[in-house]
Amino acid sequence: KDxxxxxxxxxxxxxxxxxxxxxxxxxxxxxxxxxxxGFAPPLCLTREEADIVVAKTADAVKSVFAT
Known part of the structure; x- marks a missing residue:
């Protein structure tokens, strides 16, 4: 994006x-x-597992910016 x-x-x-x-x-x-x-999830990743990765990534970003 510009x-x-x-x-x-x-x-x-x-x-x-x-x-x-x-x-x-x-x-x-x-x-x-x-x-x-970069992420390299297995091809057998379930929707539930993907949701966990997304939630934990959001938490990690929030924790970095909380400091």
């Missing part, structure tokens, strides 16, 4: 979120291209 604004790279938001995710049992990789998280 109006997309990225976080200051020195804040390392992606790695912070990935660390918070790992603490909750979800593996997400901070990608080097910017404010991007």
């Amino acid at each position: 109006d997309r604004v990225f976080f200051d790279a020195s804040l390392k938001i992606g790695p912070q979120v990935a660390t918070a995710l790992a603490a909750s049992g979800v593996i997400g990789r901070a990608m080097p291209q910017g404010d991007i998280l």
